[in-house]
Amino acid sequence: xxxxxxxxxxxxxxxxxxxxxxxxxxxxxxxxxxxxxxxxxxxxxxxxxxxxxxxxxxxxxxxxxxxxxxxxxxxxxxxxxxxxxxxxxxxxxxxxxxxxxxxxxxxxxxxxxxxxxxxxxxxxxxxxxxxxxxxxxxxxxxxxxxx
Numbered sequence: 001x002x003x004x005x006x007x008x009x010x011x012x013x014x015x016x017x018x019x020x021x022x023x024x025x026x027x028x029x030x031x032x033x034x035x036x037x038x039x040x041x042x043x044x045x046x047x048x049x050x051x052x053x054x055x056x057x058x059x060x061x062x063x064x065x066x067x068x069x070x071x072x073x074x075x076x077x078x079x080x081x082x083x084x085x086x087x088x089x090x091x092x093x094x095x096x097x098x099x100x101x102x103x104x105x106x107x108x109x110x111x112x113x114x115x116x117x118x119x120x121x122x123x124x125x126x127x128x129x130x131x132x133x134x135x136x137x138x139x140x141x142x143x144x145x146x147x
Contacts, residue, residue: 003049003089004033025082029056050090050131057086058134094132100141102128107145115146 001009007026014023032052037044044052064079094102103125106112110120125138 003046003053004044007033007049007089021078021081022085025085029053029086032056047130053086053089054131054134057083057090060086091130091132094129096137096141099129099133099137100145103138103141103145107142112146115143118142118146121146 007030011023011026011030014020014026029052032055033044033049036048036052060079060083064076064083067073067075067079103121106121106124106128110117110124112118112121121142122135122138125142126135129138
């Protein structure tokens, strides 16, 4: 079963179980998926859906930080629940050590020497790592390795 089908089925289950928060979160994700499918006139693969989930996760984490700064603990809890739900659909994140080893291999393959070659490394890393690590973590480790 594809990730998109899994989300669709989980929406139905959440509706039956009257889990409104889960239902609403999954509907938001499904709307983002459909928006891209309509705009680009294509079926999305699991990798595309994972990219959408990563983007949604980043938005939720940013919102959580803003709500925490504003002292809105009720909204922080809501965002945390959404973050937990979204993470359940993503593959297990890589450890820093595992990610660093992959990035070292990519640096050797691409022949990167310094920070000017960072774009080549980042592009190859995102293709190989996918949604198992976010761009910020990859960026930090690549800077440390090239710097």
